[in-house]
Amino acid sequence: MKIKLGKIIVVLASLTLAACGDTSSVDTINFMVYSPATQESINALKQLIASYSTSSGVKVNLITVEKENYDETFRSAVRNGKFKPDLAYIDQPLIATYAQDNIIVPVLDYIAEWDDIELSDFNQEVLSTNEYQGALYGLPLNMTASVLFYNRDLVNDANVPTTWEQWKNFSVPSQKALFEGIGVGGFAGWYFQAFAKNAGGDIYNSETNQATFNTFQCREAAQFLKDIYRNDTDYLIHSSSNPFLNGDCLFKIGSSFDIGNILKQKPQFNLGVALMPSQSGEEHYSVMGGENLVITNVSKNKDKAADLLHFLLQEENNSLLSSFTGNFPAITEYAQTEDARLQIVLDQLEYVVARPVVPNWIKINDNYLGKAIEDILDYETNRDITDALSWAEQAANTLLG
């Protein structure tokens, strides 16, 4: 009896240890992705990966994770997870942090072996989000740009503003607000870059080693935002949930994935899409979003991970993967649409600006720049523009320095 019990314990312990160990073997790779929103998309993704496994003979463990919990799961998985990812999605502003910590590896050597895809095929601004300290740490899978949304029941297509002056002086019906705003924290910081750029400035210098929030152009951009957002009669509208979707706001900023979401929530919503208005009315800058694909340093099958990356970047596959998030493939040639609204997003992508690829950018964006913009636009805080932006700039440069 004792011997039997002992054997059982040994077998159980061995099984447990095996389960806790690294599962990757020579012919298996782990691919971590955002979980697609619908079951149909999940099935399509599984089918795509299955077709790769069949053609290559490489088993791929597909690890789908909700976008909200993705970074935390990725970090845990890389550190000590059962399924250490070989290939994974990464949000653009995180490339520098992971590269600095040696979690992801440069990919240029792998791409050099491909004869059908070249770096020049990608949207260069989107590609630049993978460049950190002279090395390329990933490839962009998809991309999107923020654009101006308007309610066509309240705004005539012919009157959509193209300049700040037109936007500021737009005639607003009573009980409505002109602009929904640019959100708080991270969103406020992210969207503000587009306004700063449209005012002729930027939020960081060309070496990306210094924040330039408190320049004349940035102050002008902040003042413009205050002008279009802050109106005492808008106070309650701005505090309500989804004022744009409820028909209480004329304009808001959104991206390609928001188009699908809005029409899914309210199919009858009369949504109009336009390029971001600029100060001069000439170049309509905007900010970009999207996901990059990276090969992790913990991968024991980097070559196979690169091979899967290559497969995913093929036109049909890239288009399918991009469609899950409502974005466009980052390879310019593949980025096409027949939808008039999405075409505006494609046009806007010609004027996108990237976030700087530096570690800690999320903290700088969310806690300093975003907080400053939030305080400037807040009805109660009503912080002075120069005071808020100079504080944010000083704080950001403490981290960047």
Add this chain to the structure above:
Amino acid sequence: MRYSANKTKSTILGWSFLIPLILYLVVFLILPIIISFFYSLTNWNGIGESYTFVGIKNYIQVLTNRILYPDFWESIWTTIKYALFSIPLSVILTLLVASILNSKIKGEKFFKTCFYIPSVTAGVAVSAIWIFLLDPTYGVVGFLNTTFDWQLNILGSEKTALPALAFISVWGGLGYNVLILLSSMKNINSQLYEACEIDGGGTISKFFHVTLPSVLPTLFFLITTSTIGAFQTFDQMYLMTGGGKGTTTIMFEIYKLYMNEYEVGTACAMSYILFLIIAFVLAIQFKLLPQSGGTSVFSRKEKYAKRCMRELQQEAH
């Protein structure tokens, strides 16, 4: 020999029952406490394999660096304000509702169920309902604003957002607190009430001289758990205001540091600072608040009641 074998067998049996609990305590409580304290002394970002031992630098930075951690002191103050609002409100409402339910009203079970429903409802669902109710343009508040031309903006104003969240939290936990207190009230010796009545005491007198002293230990337990809960509050802020409008509590700050900014070391240091704050507040509570009515007021009343009964019996003879 046989006794010794039996003793060994029962010892093994005893340990076999204890081991799962001991393992649970070690793996899920003691080890994380030790590990997080160790991390609080490092600059680990939760990603890389390497980290540097920085001593108490994280603690000093959190307490003194207003540029890197501009919201720390503000979040402490917000948490204190939240606690000052929610704890007394919770205690008063719990006492009130439990006393009413204890007064043998009709439909006691129905009301108990009603009060307990929020405690068994998912926090996200509760938050979604309150967000709708408090929406300044569409919910109940929106209706009031439109009807009376008011400008109520409860979750959108710094003056009202935090008290509103505290109220919602108190409302959510009321059912549980009431059940605990009510069960304590049900155990009060009815002779004490009779004695109080003989003394000419009315409802209020009975409440202050019998009910309150008798439930003091339970009340102290509720105050203690409410205090810990208030200092660790997070979910309402996360779900309803996203930490905006002056509702960033210390737990929310820790969450942001850990999850969004990859400062695991600093987040752990902040957690230990929170632990010290809670320990300090609880120590004050243990010192100042009466913890038992049983040994002083309760037993005095009981003795008094017994004496009254004896006198009555003697008179009857």
